[in-house]
Amino acid sequence: MNISLPQNDSNPVQRQTALVAARRDYRYNYTYLPNGGAMAEKVPPQDQSLGKFPWLQDALSLLLRIDANQALQDVNETGSVRKLRRFAWLTRVTRFLNNPKRAGFLKFLLAKVLPIIRLVQRLQDGKPPSIEQNSSQTPSAKVNDIHQPLLETLISEVKDPRDHAQEQQKLDHQALAMQAKQAQDSLSDYSQLFQAYNDLFQIIYLPCISQQFWTDRAFVAQRVAGANPLVLEQCKRLPDHFPVTNDQYQAVMGTADSLQKAGAEGRLYITDYAVLNLLEPGTFPDAQKYVYAPLALFAVPAEGSGSLTAVAIQCQQQPGSDNPIFTPPPEGSPQSEQWAWLMAKTIVQIADGNYHELISHLGRTHLLIEPIVVATYRQLAPNHPLSALLRPHFEGTLFINNAAISGLVNDGGTVDSVMSGTIESSKELSVKAVQGFPYGFNDSMLPATLSRRGVDNVDQLPDYPYRDDALLVWNAIHDWVESYLDLYYLSDQDVVEDTELQAWLAEMVAQDGGRMTEIGETASDQEQPSLRTKAYLADMVTLIIFTGSAQHAAVNFSQSTYMTYIPNLPLAGYRPAPKSTKATTQDYFNLLPSLKQAETQMDMTYLLGSLYYTLLGEYGEEHFTDTRVQPLLKAFQQQLDAIGIIIDERNSVRPTFYDFLHPNKIPQSINI
Incomplete structure (x- = not known):
């Protein structure tokens, strides 16, 4: 050689x-x-990286999810079994603390979780919580800021982590549905409808996307800078099974522009999720899920910042009277059209999330x-x-x-x-x-x-x-x-x-x-x-x-x-794609996952998307x-x-x- x-x-x-x-x-x-x-x-020991720390999964569950969006494993255990499990947790954390070679990683971990520990300590002392909304604004922790008595308190004395969120945990789809009915039928008065989803963020910060996910600007931005900016393609000419008309295009982009002109100038773009038709709809546990394979059309205006504009959405591949084309409702349109447009965008988000996790990511x-x-x-x-x-x-x-x-x-x-x-x-x-x-x-x-x-x-x-x-x-x-x-x-x-x-x-x-x-x-x-x-x-x-x-x-x-806040990007929908360009608040709500599903998705995407290791x-x-x-x-x-x-x-x-x-x-x- x-x-x-x-x-x-x-x-x-x-x-x-x-x-x-x-x-x-x-x-x-x-x-x-x-x-x-x-x-x-x-998996050989030489390659286990984070896995070489046998305490890691338990420690992350303990430190990142106290109070928890997902309970500790011993939630339903009592007596000696619970004490034994907590002793095992304490042993693993102690083994970690006593190893000076892991001090660097400890500093990194504590910088992320010390605010959580301090909050739990305040709750134990009967004091009101005091925590910054965005954990990234919390000053970095020092390794000496945590000590053995506090760890013992966290493991052996902390109350059942579901106690203070008990009412929230009891909310299910039916309870939320009643809340949705009470809300005004207006996108501008969304806060009551989404409050239960917001309340899941008791410890981790509420993502900024929660304040704008329903806007067209946030929707199109995720095509070029979101979790899955890998599907967008240029479209010289629309496929036959996506029959957006020039009138529909001009209703969004203005009469000075046209579909033909935008295509010829390279300003038309499409996201096509046809591959998702290979999925078989699942259930959880008994609720039926639905698979969507939408198409979405975007255009760059002839003049302006150069950012995309959402033009049209078709929620399934084959056009027809039961699969209409949705377009952004003009200002002053009935609320029913605004809810329908939000549902169409959410279906694109659901498809994008499945494409992301199964194809782009895994x-x-x-x-x-x-x-x-x-x-x-x-x-x-x-x-x-x-x-x-x-x-x-x-x-x-x-x-x-x-x-x-x-x-x-x-x-x-x-x-x-x-x-x-x-x-x-x-x-x-x-x-x-x-x-x-x-x-x-x-x-x-x-x-x-x-x-x-x-x-x-x-x-x-x-x-x-x-x-x-x-x-x-x-x-x-x-x-x-x-x-x-x-x-x-x-x-x-x-x-x-x-x-x-x-x-x-x-x-x-x-x-x-x-x-x-x-x-x-x-x-x-x-x-x-x-x-x-x-x-x-x-x-x-x-x-x-x-x-x-x-x-x-x-x-x-x-x-x-983008994916911890479920109304922005749910990973499953629980009703068929809408067959009308008009919808109600209840129709939109029925599309979204239950709180339990939202909680599970939030846990997964927050943990996977927050832990950085090496550079x-x-x-x-x-x-x-x-x-x-x-x-x-x-x-x-x-x-x-x-x-x-x-x-x-x-x-x-x-x-x-x-x-x-x-x-x-x-x-x-x-x-x-």
């Missing part, structure tokens, strides 16, 4: 011994999701990266240059995937509970994403996907923060990867002759391995794809690192901002033993710092705020 290694790693016998050891240590058994998608059954980040992680451990020796580069970007991925499959995406689990489809059909949709929907691996390079969706032209679509920030990070990662690989691969032939590299790809595509498709380079004289050029290798590694860091950050951490570009001072790497790494870190400044400047002037791709909010890997 003709690559230049650090001197202390250049012995080929040593390399072969290390490779054999790696294959032995990481010999996984695979379990397969329906129709494909490799999942590692065993399928296109977590599951897409997993077979690459396994192949790296099995086929690249620890001292292989590419292995050294990639392993920090895989830290915790197998652990969190394993936890998700056993605790979220399982029969009767959270996904089964809160999302639209049955758990079987939800898994199958995620597998479809792994296998190449909407794009195969080679077509998923960020510049290519933006071009294929027709959203790469800044002049036609000026307000697209995800695109603009993602390209900055993509280019920085590509520069770093390309310069790093140049140290070890002097020509394309070096790539071809690297036997470990070829075995790495072969493991990914093998039917008894990762079963990945549309990856690698093809040649007429080869049956299987291979790695043939430095340029492709650089693109491939860039996509791997970008997906495990920035792309996951974009779709994961946006959950706490992109921070590999550790002694990670790379080759001294030639250090100046290249320093340049990458400086480039990330510069990107942070650019994003801050953009957010001071651009019409849609977006900071999920700020480098100081991008972890190294998928670890939550």
Whole structure:
């Protein structure tokens, strides 16, 4: 193998011994999701990251959800059983506190949860709560601010965490329905209708989206800067099954514009959720859920800020009298039309949430990266240059995937509970994403996907923060990867002759391995794809690192901002799509989840979207033993710092705020 290694790693016998050891240590058994998608059954201790702390799940439940939106596990237990469980909790926390190596992580955790602990202490003292509405405004905590007696109080003395929210917990769909009937039939008097949802936020802050989710501006902003800014496509001509008329278009955009003109000028955009028709409607526990596959039309005005305007929504794919086209009601329209329009937007949000969780999040980040992680451990020796580069970007991925499959995406689990489809059909949709929907691996390079969706032209679509920030990070990662690989691969032939590299790809595509498709380079004289050029290798590694860091950050951490507040983005609807362009308050309410469902969704999306661990570009001072790497790494870190400044400047002037791709909010890997 003709690559230049650090001197202390250049012995080929040593390399072969290390490779054999790696294959032995990481010999996984695979379990397969329906129709494909490799999942590692065993998670090695070396890769468990957050999972290496056995107390983590209990500690997070204790510290992040005291008072709780979700009760502690011993809510219904009494006597000695409860005392035993609380003693176990205390033991785990004490073990953590006594380990000085974890002090840094403790400081980070306490900065997030100390306000919660202080609030509980005040409640125990009979004092009124005093807490900032937004926890991000609370000063950082010091490790010494928490002490053993307080922990003992939290675990052994705190009242049942559901006690003071008992009345709220008793509210069910029927009680809320009565409340909705009492509310005025007006969108401007929404507060009474949504107060019960707001009251779920007893500890964590009420998201800003709660104050504007019903507005058209908030709705369109989430297409370009929300939890799932990945579906929007340019539309030169509307599909035949979405028959928006020019009159309907001009009623929104004005008579100086037209559908034909906007399409010709590249100002029409569409979101199409047809793929969700693959889901089978689920139930919870006995309430019927519904699956929607809407289409939504947007346009950029010929003059103005360049932000999208919502034009029309069709709640299912096939048009007809029972599937009308909804348009924004003009000012002064009857309230019944405003409620119907809000229902149509909510159905798009429900569809977007299911697409987000099953495709953009689980399928296109977590599951897409997993077979690459396994192949790296099995086929690249620890001292292989590419292995050294990639392993920090895989830290915790197998652990969190394993936890998700056993605790979220399982029969009767959270996904089964809160999302639209049955758990079987939800898994199958995620597998479809792994296998190449909407794009195969080679077509998923960020510049290519933006071009294929027709959203790469800044002049036609000026307000697209995800695109603009993602390209900055993509280019920085590509520069770093390309310069790093140049140290070890002097020509394309070096790539071809690297036997470990070829075995790495072969493991990914093998039917008894990762079963990945549309990856690698093809040649007429080869049956299987291979790695043939430095340029492709650089693109491939860039996509791997970008997906495990920035792309996951974009779709994961946006959950706490947009998906904890259920009226903004519920993950399931509980009535059929409306068949009329007029609706009542009760019709809208019947669409939304019950409080129990809202509570479960809030718990899941807040926890997943709030815990940051590691930082992109921070590999550790002694990670790379080759001294030639250090100046290249320093340049990458400086480039990330510069990107942070650019994003801050953009957010001071651009019409849609977006900071999920700020480098100081991008972890190294998928670890939550």
